[in-house]
Amino acid sequence: MFRPPETQPTFFVRDIPVYGDAILAPMDGISDWPFRSICRSLGSAMSYTEFVNVQDILNRPRYVKHKLKFEPAERPMVIQLYGDDPKLILEAALRVQELGPDIIDINMGCPAKSVAHRGAGVGLMRTPLKIAHIFRLLSQHLEVPVTGKMRLGWEDCQTYKLVARIVEENGGSLIALHGRTKQQGYSGQARWEAVGEVKSLVKIPVIGSGDVRRVEDIQSIKTQTSCDGVMIGRAAMGNPWVFSRLDRDQVPAEMVRKTVQQHLQKNIEFYGEADGQRLFRKHAIQYLLLQDLDRDTRKEILRPRPAGEFMLLLEQLHTRLAELQA
Numbered sequence: 660m661f662r663p664p665e666t667q668p669t670f671f672v673r674d675i676p677v678y679g680d681a682i683l684a685p686m687d688g689i690s691d692w693p694f695r696s697i698c699r700s701l702g703s704a705m706s707y708t709e710f711v712n713v714q715d716i717l718n719r720p721r722y723v724k725h726k727l728k729f730e731p732a733e734r735p736m737v738i739q740l741y742g743d744d745p746k747l748i749l750e751a752a753l754r755v756q757e758l759g760p761d762i763i764d765i766n767m768g769c770p771a772k773s774v775a776h777r778g779a780g781v782g783l784m785r786t787p788l789k790i791a792h793i794f795r796l797l798s799q800h801l802e803v804p805v806t807g808k809m810r811l812g813w814e815d816c817q818t819y820k821l822v823a824r825i826v827e828e829n830g831g832s833l834i835a836l837h838g839r840t841k842q843q844g845y846s847g848q849a850r851w852e853a854v855g856e857v858k859s860l861v862k863i864p865v866i867g868s869g870d871v872r873r874v875e876d877i878q879s880i881k882t883q884t885s886c887d888g889v890m891i892g893r894a895a896m897g898n899p900w901v902f903s904r905l906d907r908d909q910v911p912a913e914m915v916r917k918t919v920q921q922h923l924q925k926n927i928e929f930y931g932e933a934d935g936q937r938l939f940r941k942h943a944i945q946y947l948l949l950q951d952l953d954r955d956t957r958k959e960i961l962r963p964r965p966a967g968e969f970m971l972l973l974e975q976l977h978t979r980l981a982e983l984q985a
């Protein structure tokens with residue numbers, strides 16, 4: 660179903676209008692420029708980079724250069740940072756601000772040990788006063804709005820309501836909430852009612868995240884929580900058309916073929932032939948519904964090939980899939 664672009668902003672991040680309510684969630688290793696640009700062209704309302712380590716920005720900028728690249732068509736563009744030291748976060752934020760993003764976001768949700776256990780990502784949710792310090796510093800010194808993406812909290816200690824208030828009181832312009840604790844990781848059910856609780860506590864826009872899998876879920880979470888926007892993460896892999904309000908089983912085969920081609924081309928343009936192919940594998944598995952095959956079989960089918968042959972292979976797999984589904 661074609662949805663005309665919104666003519667009125669759905670919400671504002673401080674003074675920045677956002678047209679539309681469904682947004683590709685930031686995902687490390689997934690929401691790179693090729694995938695973001697596909698999703699944005701299909702209706703994702705704004706773009707978030709993958710999270711970027713503030714220490715890398717300051718100490719080895721070449722290593723993270725590609726993560727910070729974006730194109731004007733992605734605007735409003737959000738660069739997401741993670742770190743645990745307010746001064747370093749500010750220093751890195753000032754540096755990335757020069758790249759011209761519309762918004763800078765602080766990650767308060769990553770549960771990975773290497774991040775959370777040193778006090779960054781969801782580790783920040785255990786130190787609310789530090790969050791206050793970070794948002795105060797950033798909102799005082801940056802020209803662009805500062806936003807935060809968080810979880811419910813660490814474990815039993817669910818500080819999301821306190822942290823939401825702190826973000827708003829210290830100059831934050833938007834809160835995205837993934838309704839799970841650190842302990843839950845990505846399992847169990849996301850608690851949408853927590854998104855509703857935060858929405859009723861703050862005046863800044865709130866985005867709900869977690870378990871929005873099908874088109875109907877977009878409206879369900881909005882109705883249940885009154886949130887301003889919805890993030891879609893894992894379900895957008897293999898189905899970026901969800902941003903055009905199509906479930907995967909509604910997407911015509913020819914549309915899949917065209918998008919696979921475009922996405923692979925963008926990957927190769929961005930990463931070069933070999934890395935572009937290698938990094939496309941995880942997307943190909945989802946697009947071509949190969950999830951049920953075991954890891955080795957998938958690896959063998961999608962092994963690196965000379966330029967052109969990889970696309971040919973994807974075309975053959977696609978034709979086979981279309982025949983099976985007919």
Ligand SMILES: Cc1cc2nc3c(=O)[nH]c(=O)nc-3n(C[C@H](O)[C@H](O)[C@H](O)COP(=O)(O)O)c2cc1C
Binds near residue numbers: 685710769871890894
């Ligand atoms: C592979 C992967 C990487 C992720 N990386 C990030 C990240 O860099 N920054 C962030 O804020 N959230 C990250 N997330 C969390 C998602 O943005 C989202 O909140 C979460 O996956 C729940 O939404 P979903 O059920 O739609 O996937 C990541 C999730 C996954 C699965």
